[in-house]
Amino acid sequence: MADEAKAKGNAAFSAGDFSAAVRHFSDAIQLAPTNHVLYSNRSASYASLHQYSEALVDAEKTVELKPDWPKGYGRLGAAHLGLGEHEAAVTAYKKGLEIDPSNEALKSGLADAQSAASRSRPVPPPNPFGNVFSGPEMWAKLTADPTTRAFLQQPDFLNIMQDIQRNPNSINMHLKDQRVMAALGVLLNLKLHNPGEEKADVPEASSSPAERKRSAEAEPVKEPEPEPEPMEAVEEEKEAKEKKLQAQKEKEAGNAAYKKKDFEKAINHYTKAFELNDEDISFLTNRAAVYLEMGKYEDCIKDCDKAVERGRELRSDFKMIARALTRKGTAYVKLAKCSKDYDIAIETFQKALTEHRNPDTLKKLNDAEKAKKDLEQQEYFDPKIADEEREKGNECFKQQQYPEAVKHYTESLRRNPKDAKAYSNRAACYTKLGALPEGLKDAEKCIELDPTFVKGYTRKGAVQFFMKEYEKALETYQEGLKHDPKNQELLDGMRRCVEQVNKASRGDLTPEELKERQAKAMQDPEIQNILTDPVMRQVLTDFQENPKAAQEHTKNPMVMNKLQKLISAGIVQMR
Numbered sequence: 001m002a003d004e005a006k007a008k009g010n011a012a013f014s015a016g017d018f019s020a021a022v023r024h025f026s027d028a029i030q031l032a033p034t035n036h037v038l039y040s041n042r043s044a045s046y047a048s049l050h051q052y053s054e055a056l057v058d059a060e061k062t063v064e065l066k067p068d069w070p071k072g073y074g075r076l077g078a079a080h081l082g083l084g085e086h087e088a089a090v091t092a093y094k095k096g097l098e099i100d101p102s103n104e105a106l107k108s109g110l111a112d113a114q115s116a117a118s119r120s121r122p123v124p125p126p127n128p129f130g131n132v133f134s135g136p137e138m139w140a141k142l143t144a145d146p147t148t149r150a151f152l153q154q155p156d157f158l159n160i161m162q163d164i165q166r167n168p169n170s171i172n173m174h175l176k177d178q179r180v181m182a183a184l185g186v187l188l189n190l191k192l193h194n195p196g197e198e199k200a201d202v203p204e205a206s207s208s209p210a211e212r213k214r215s216a217e218a219e220p221v222k223e224p225e226p227e228p229e230p231m232e233a234v235e236e237e238k239e240a241k242e243k244k245l246q247a248q249k250e251k252e253a254g255n256a257a258y259k260k261k262d263f264e265k266a267i268n269h270y271t272k273a274f275e276l277n278d279e280d281i282s283f284l285t286n287r288a289a290v291y292l293e294m295g296k297y298e299d300c301i302k303d304c305d306k307a308v309e310r311g312r313e314l315r316s317d318f319k320m321i322a323r324a325l326t327r328k329g330t331a332y333v334k335l336a337k338c339s340k341d342y343d344i345a346i347e348t349f350q351k352a353l354t355e356h357r358n359p360d361t362l363k364k365l366n367d368a369e370k371a372k373k374d375l376e377q378q379e380y381f382d383p384k385i386a387d388e389e390r391e392k393g394n395e396c397f398k399q400q401q402y403p404e405a406v407k408h409y410t411e412s413l414r415r416n417p418k419d420a421k422a423y424s425n426r427a428a429c430y431t432k433l434g435a436l437p438e439g440l441k442d443a444e445k446c447i448e449l450d451p452t453f454v455k456g457y458t459r460k461g462a463v464q465f466f467m468k469e470y471e472k473a474l475e476t477y478q479e480g481l482k483h484d485p486k487n488q489e490l491l492d493g494m495r496r497c498v499e500q501v502n503k504a505s506r507g508d509l510t511p512e513e514l515k516e517r518q519a520k521a522m523q524d525p526e527i528q529n530i531l532t533d534p535v536m537r538q539v540l541t542d543f544q545e546n547p548k549a550a551q552e553h554t555k556n557p558m559v560m561n562k563l564q565k566l567i568s569a570g571i572v573q574m575r
Contacts, residue, residue, distance in 0.1 A: 002032035006041070013045055014366055016357055021045040036066035043075040048354060052082030070100040077109050086117035105347045108308070115312050133165045138187060145186045151179045247277035251286065258290060266290045281307040281316055281324065288327050297331040304328035318355045325352035326361045333368055339379055342372035377417065386416035393425060402429045420450035427459040431466065439463045454484045461493045468520055470500040471565055501564075530562045539563070 009024030025042035032038060043058035056079035062072035073096030080089035093110035097103060142148040142161070151157045157179050164171050164180075174180040254269030270287035277283070288303035307324040310316075325348055332345035349365035352358070393408035409426035413419060423446035430439030440463045446456035457480025464473035474497040480490045522528070530536050539559055542549040553559050 002028045018045045018048040036062050040075050047078050052079050055079040070096040070103050074106055074109055081113050086113055089113035104344055133168050141186055148183050148186050243276045247273040263290050263294050279314055281311045281320055285324050292331055297335050300331040301328050322352045322356035339372050339375040342368050382415045386412045390422050402432045405429045420446045420453050424455045424459050431463055436463050436467050452483050454480045454487050458489045470497045473497045536562055
């Protein structure tokens with residue numbers, strides 16, 4: 001059945017065996033080729049194996065089958081993102097958000113795709129002269145140099161330098177001006193030589209004789225000595241290191257406060273730590289943990305989202321991203337009030353596992369899935385409707401409408417999974433339909449729920465009888481008679497089994513019956529164990545070759561019990 005293959009695929013995916021998950025989902029798709037959920041699940045499995053082309057094909061099929069299902073666009077976006085098709089991923093996530101604007105998984109995926117798209121865009125080439133023309137430092141250097149200080153008194157030179165400062169790339173238009181070349185040399189701490197420099201006439205602004213005398217005394221121009229490195233950069237580095245150390249101290253203080261359950265104090269320390277150093281997202285994840293302990297789940301989720309976003313920008317360790325997502329999923333679990341609320345928590349845990357496969361996260365995922373399933377059953381539980389459905393099944397059974405009866409009994413059990421009568425009745429339907437394994441399973445469940453309900457034993461014995469497992473059926477009827485020694489159905493069933501057992505003992509089976517019974521018996525693990533038991537092999541040999549030893553074996557009840565099973569199975573015949 002498709003549901004069974006799907007369940008196996010889900011279990012394999014949760015266990016991290018993605019190849020097995022792909023196989024199981026493929027089996028399910030063959031049985032239910034129009035089920036969009038199966039394609040979605042297989043797409044996720046392929047994505048976990050980094051087989052994004054296959055994931056894309058399944059995601060497109062999901063959207064084709066169910067265009068109004070937002071999760072399908074999440075699969076489509078993830079596949080495009082894995083293939084490096086960032087713009088296509090952004091488009092897919094946006095389409096999903098048009099259907100469900102509040103979907104957190106789609107919002108997170110869109111943020112990841114947009115971030116990846118921005119990183120992949122080409123960066124314009126930097127200006128070859130760096131930032132020598134920026135800020136007041138340019139004017140300070142030009143004023144300090146005797147040659148360029150004279151140029152600053154010339155309005156056209158000032159206009160040129162202001163233009164270059166606004167747009168450094170415009171320097172190419174002014175490189176023929178020797179004043180600009182001289183200024184560039186000063187700013188770069190280099191001596192730039194131009195042919196004919198000595199003979200060049202530099203236009204001068206009108207000045208007083210005293211100023212011209214000072215200019216003459218300043219020549220010839222000496223090559224400026226290399227200036228020391230600016231202290232600002234060193235001071236900034238020093239300040240940054242001090243802030244990081246201070247941030248670490250704040251974090252340690254926050255950890256100590258957290259251990260003492262002083263949560264408000266811990267939050268203050270983590271907040272200060274992040275303000276001092278926003279390149280360490282552990283401050284955010286730690287603060288999220290405090291909010292989680294305080295029951296402020298919305299604040300926890302906000303901090304986790306911020307940590308993931310900042311972590312992507314900084315290309316932080318994937319383990320840190322996974323930790324933030326796991327903490328976010330835990331907060332969603334705490335907020336869950338109905339089974340549907342667990343969906344976003346489960347999806348968040350799954351996303352965390354794609355970042356880093358952590359046993360703790362996997363356990364939280366399994367717990368969330370189990371809690372969702374249990375809550376679904378509780379929400380669906382209704383004994384009154386269960387009784388009504390069982391009665392509808394009884395009416396269909398009386399009219400020999402067995403498939404319809406099975407549907408009603410199944411719905412009854414969904415409404416009340418602890419109803420032994422519904423299991424008994426469905427077992428009877430399965431027996432009528434020839435679905436003997438399903439009937440046996442329901443009969444055993446009936447007995448498990450209510451061991452005193454003798455109808456369960458009659459159902460189980462009947463199924464075993466039709467499966468020609470007469471010894472097992474006999475044991476079932478005998479067990480039922482312990483609870484109701486005078487039950488006629490159990491007595492009749494036991495009589496039929498004894499007849500079949502004796503028929504085999506007397507050798508009254510036809511060759512066809514004997515062959516069929518032997519073939520069936522050889523598939524029974526109990527018969528296989530008896531035949532491979534060295535003691536029983538010796539017993540069988542003694543019965544053929546040593547009558548005296550065989551008589552001794554007949555005094556052993558365990559030996560005779562096993563021998564009787566072989567006789568009933570048609571493996572051994574007594575003459």
